[in-house]
Amino acid sequence: MSTLIWIAVVLVVIAVYLSWTAGRLDRLHSRLDAARAALDAQLLRRASVAQELATAGVLDPAASIVLYQAAHAARQSEEEHREVAESELSQALRAVFEDSPQAEAVRGAPGGEDALGELTEAVRRVPMARRFHNDAVRAARALRRHRTVRWFRLAGHAPFPLAFEMDDEPPVALGRVPGTEETER
Amino acid sequence: MRIGIVCPYSWDVPGGVQFHIRDLADHLIRRGHQVSVLAPADDETPLPPYVVSAGRAVPVPYNGSVARLNFGFLSAARVRRWLHDGAFDVIHIHEPTSPSLGLLACWAAQGPIVATFHTSNPRSRAMIAAYPILQPALEKISARIAVSEYARRTLVEHLGGDAVVIPNGVDVDFFADAEPKEEWRGETIGFIGRIDEPRKGLPVLMRALPKILEARPGARLLIAGRGDEKEAVADLPAPLRERVEFLGMVSDEDKARLLRSVDVYIAPNTGGESFGIILVEAMSAGAAVLASDLDAFAQVLAGGAAGELFTNEDADALAAAAVRLLGDEKRLAELRERGSRHVRRFDWSTVGADILAVYETVTDGAASVAADDRTRLWARLGLARD
Numbered sequence: 130m131s132t133l134i135w136i137a138v139v140l141v142v143i144a145v146y147l148s149w150t151a152g153r154l155d156r157l158h159s160r161l162d163a164a165r166a167a168l169d170a171q172l173l174r175r176a177s178v179a180q181e182l183a184t185a186g187v188l189d190p191a192a193s194i195v196l197y198q199a200a201h202a203a204r205q206s207e208e209e210h211r212e213v214a215e216s217e218l219s220q221a222l223r224a225v226f227e228d229s230p231q232a233e234a235v236r237g238a239p240g241g242e243d244a245l246g247e248l249t250e251a252v253r254r255v256p257m258a259r260r261f262h263n264d265a266v267r268a269a270r271a272l273r274r275h276r277t278v279r280w281f282r283l284a285g286h287a288p289f290p291l292a293f294e295m296d297d298e299p300p301v302a303l304g305r306v307p308g309t310e311e312t313e314r
Numbered sequence: 315m316r317i318g319i320v321c322p323y324s325w326d327v328p329g330g331v332q333f334h335i336r337d338l339a340d341h342l343i344r345r346g347h348q349v350s351v352l353a354p355a356d357d358e359t360p361l362p363p364y365v366v367s368a369g370r371a372v373p374v375p376y377n378g379s380v381a382r383l384n385f386g387f388l389s390a391a392r393v394r395r396w397l398h399d400g401a402f403d404v405i406h407i408h409e410p411t412s413p414s415l416g417l418l419a420c421w422a423a424q425g426p427i428v429a430t431f432h433t434s435n436p437r438s439r440a441m442i443a444a445y446p447i448l449q450p451a452l453e454k455i456s457a458r459i460a461v462s463e464y465a466r467r468t469l470v471e472h473l474g475g476d477a478v479v480i481p482n483g484v485d486v487d488f489f490a491d492a493e494p495k496e497e498w499r500g501e502t503i504g505f506i507g508r509i510d511e512p513r514k515g516l517p518v519l520m521r522a523l524p525k526i527l528e529a530r531p532g533a534r535l536l537i538a539g540r541g542d543e544k545e546a547v548a549d550l551p552a553p554l555r556e557r558v559e560f561l562g563m564v565s566d567e568d569k570a571r572l573l574r575s576v577d578v579y580i581a582p583n584t585g586g587e588s589f590g591i592i593l594v595e596a597m598s599a600g601a602a603v604l605a606s607d608l609d610a611f612a613q614v615l616a617g618g619a620a621g622e623l624f625t626n627e628d629a630d631a632l633a634a635a636a637v638r639l640l641g642d643e644k645r646l647a648e649l650r651e652r653g654s655r656h657v658r659r660f661d662w663s664t665v666g667a668d669i670l671a672v673y674e675t676v677t678d679g680a681a682s683v684a685a686d687d688r689t690r691l692w693a694r695l696g697l698a699r700d
Binding site: 153156157160163164166167170171250253254256257258260261263264265267268271272 | 424426449450453454456457458474475476477478668671672674675676678
């Protein structure tokens with residue numbers, strides 16, 4: 130009789146542990162979804178602001194075309210080409226806003242101040258959202274590699290999380306990462 | 315936005331983290347957000363209206379010193395009540411790895427959680443042992459902030475993952491607009507910090523002082539901070555002692571006036587710094603800064619562009635640099651000018667906007683903060699691990 134009780138106790142403990150781990154995993158997945166949605170939103174926002182600037186006629190025609198092309202490609206890209214397309218947008222933004230005179234020219238145009246402010250904010254928030262996303266990916270992967278999760282298939286059909294790798298270095302004239310840049314330019 | 319901030323250390327004890335949280339809360343409230351700070355505090359301590367007490371912190375030996383921490387059933391219950399009453403859009407936990415309110419809040423909450431890592435402690439044995447317990451709590455954090463690139467590196471090494479770097483904020487104008495005091499002017503060197511805490515580096519400065527005073531007969535050293543004044547000057551030749559002036563503990567206003575008055579501010583700290591807010595304050599006040607070349611300091615000073623660095627714990631190097639600086643009016647003016655340009659990035663207007671950007675990034679598309687029901691179930695089963 131007492132053996133049976135012990136078996137029951139052990140089973141209950143295992144069940145509680147499994148349900149707790151599943152809950153942990155579930156929470157990690159929802160954190161991952163939220164982080165991915167936030168990253169998506171920031172990338173889209175950056176592409177839209179870039180496109181707006183490109184079509185506003187405040188930049189010279191060559192710069193406008195380069196920027197428009199990159200922003201358009203970033204917005205339209207398929208999922209598997211997205212990292213490359215977004216990196217190219219970063220490069221295009223860096224090429225256009227490489228020097229302060231260009232940024233000053235935009236700022237001088239009517240409405241330019243606001244547009245530039247939005248762009249500055251967007252290029253700052255993309256790396257933020259990406260770090261948070263990749264941090265969530267790492268946490269989810271660490272747990273999913275755990276024996277318990279693999280043996281009991283606690284992850285279900287959720288796809289294995291992948292990090293989002295891209296070049297998100299902001300343009301010098303806009304990027305202002307506090308505490309990390311040099312004073313003298 | 316409804317923002318909940320968790321402070322791990324006693325509100326009634328002055329400290330860097332507490333000041334940071336106070337200034338952050340003030341800044342956010344000024345920008346029209348609703349802020350509630352949960353902090354350990356004695357029941358008698360007068361608290362600002364936005365602070366909620368989590369009960370008295372208990373002094374326990376932890377990590378080699380006596381820390382005042384909050385834990386146990388009562389604290390956990392208060393954390394849960396605070397989460398429930400606040401209905402926050404985001405909670406911001408400071409020092410989530412210290413076994414105090416931060417960790418409890420991490421356990422008890424779900425939803426968008428932002429965490430700031432202030433210290434860059436080397437990995438302790440307790441942390442390694444506690445890792446399996448910490449991990450489920452830490453993986454709830456949606457966004458991590460490190461106060462410096464140095465702190466971020468240690469964080470990534472110890473816990474994996476990544477973090478964004480947002481420095482501590484300073485009210486630059488408060489220091490820039492302070493009125494200099496006449497009796498603190500005229501070839502003065504400033505030092506602010508605990509006198510009896512060797513890591514703050516006063517002994518190094520004291521060893522360098524005879525050389526500095528020999529080369530600059532008019533120079534004086536002004537020291538503000540707690541500690542035994544007699545012991546501090548014990549090794550100094552008697553005739554030099556009168557050129558060291560102790561101001562004791564100073565108010566925020568006097569601190570700003572002191573920094574505004576001195577020619578050179580010296581930070582000889584020998585270690586244990588993850589940021590160096592005092593350097594930013596000194597630069598804000600327009601003092602030329604001479605600091606030891608700790609990683610964190612080098613970073614705040616932009617690798618030596620905004621202030622001078624000397625080899626850590628090398629009293630001769632400190633003396634040489636100080637003598638050179640005091641005799642070079644042009645260099646002093648240049649450092650002053652560069653410093654005040656450089657500190658703008660540490661102003662609350664910049665830092666606060668960045669922290670808000672983090673809040674907005676994690677709340678985009680996420681539900682608001684709620685109490686985590688799982689821990690409740692655990693508590694009901696008598697298995698609560700917090």
